[in-house]
Amino acid sequence: MSIEFKQITTIAQKEFWDRIRNRWVLAVTAIFIFFALVIAYFGASQEGVVGFSSIELTIASLVSLAIYLVPLIALILGYDAIVGERERGSLDLLLALPVTRLELLLGKYLGLSTALTFSIVTGFGLVGLFLSYQINLGALGHYAGFMVSTILMGMAFLSLSFLISVFATNKTIASGTAIALWFFYVLVYDLILLGVLVVTEGQLGGDFFPFLLLLNPADIFRILNIFSLEQVKTLYGLATVFPESLANPWLLSGSILFWIVAPLGVAYWKFK
């Protein structure tokens, strides 16, 4: 079945402007700015100092912030995209129009990911401007890399939220699953990996174990950012844990793109 781009952009525009009108974009941008400034200022307090420290440490702190905040916001943004329409009863109205299910899914995804991207770029961008007095050209690249990877991580979790939204039979189940997924990927997944490593004293898994991190978009985001920052790598002592092959930016980018495309693809298969 053919795809009409106009149908996708019409739906995307509505979704985006809905999030502007209901102040979702404003609220999320404000949350990003507030937490980013707090983290940037107090991020080095573990070392006994406060204030804006080096850009690398600031980015490392922002990475920790984004890893908690962005997946949660993306999952909350998208969990009711389809199930909400179905439960409200407006889905039939849309599907009786000359619109395919793929166009509807892609339109909604495009609109919501634009809203999320807009908030990330505005929120973290303004903080970046605020910190610009200490950003040299190299650091600017790192900061831009952080923002791009944050957007990609957000899009991956948004894609997962669409998967939930298509499979869930009602909004309550969808929201519960979204929160459970956030707990799993952001709080539990690394603990399980670490736990298995500790319990088996490193016997299980061996070389492939670090690659299991690629099964978690939040971990891919962490690795993407940490490997790009020499100072942070030393600070985290991670260089000794991860094999160099994992630091291949193509592998990492490919993995995060997989996490954007695959859940959306499965969602479409089910929705169809």
Next chain:
Amino acid sequence: MKENIIKVRQVTKRYGDILAVDSANLSIQKGEIFSLIGHNGAGKSTLFKIMLGLLQPGSGEIGIQGKAVNGKQFRQVRRHIGYLPENVVFYDHLSGLETLRFLGSLKGADLGTCEALLDKAGLLKAAHRPVRGYSKGMRQRLGFAQALLGKPEILFLDEPTTGLDPAGIREFYQSLNELKQQGMTIILSSHNLAQIQEKVDRIALMKLGSILTVGTVQELREQLDLPLQFQVALHPSAENSLRRALAEFPDCETHIDGNMVSISCSREQKMALLTTLATTEGIEDIHIQEPSLEDLFLGYVDESTSSQQPAVQN
């Protein structure tokens, strides 16, 4: 012979053990007002959704204007269809005008017609108000307006008068008539039989997923041959002469209540009885009532139920 604009062939849809639509066959003619009637749960909405391509049938075929509803030309088919779902729901935060513009641009309609459609629906003053502030009747009228986006050739209206007040219902049927005059084909479902019986060209009676019969109200009356009801106003002194006159009609059921007499008789005896009553002394008024659509519906439902009963005799 009019062109069949919609053809439904042997369409069946199951939900687990429940047969929602059972081998349905329909041919809907261009330019007619066609109604699916039946109790709630008879399968009307499911058949509607299958005709619109919103549900995939388990088996069978649907053709709209000679094209498969979900085939390669589905966009072309859907641009010519307007649909008002049962209990239509909109986006509460959008205004009436924004709603029409959004749906209209997806339909490829001329967005310049949105205000005229709102005006026709009596919603122009509320055009810029969010839909959340609309009453149920206003939402229903907005639903009807959106179904007319892009000048469709076929309208599917699922329980279209839900939430409308009596004046709104009358306006709605007036609009349907105007649209019919313009050549539009209209398919509507309803369980309010009294409301539609004089306003539709043909009806299909549905029960438990099956189409029991299809025809005009008159055809169905003849098919089922339900008795006619005579309401007779009688002078108090004329009861005996009436009883003598009715002795010629032993098959008629008579019920006398003071001055009012109701007589139930077959269609065949209509003229003979009328002649007799007209010449009987003391008859002050006669009113003949055809069986209503509701009577027909109940008659068919009873008939189909009794034919489905296992023939067990003790």
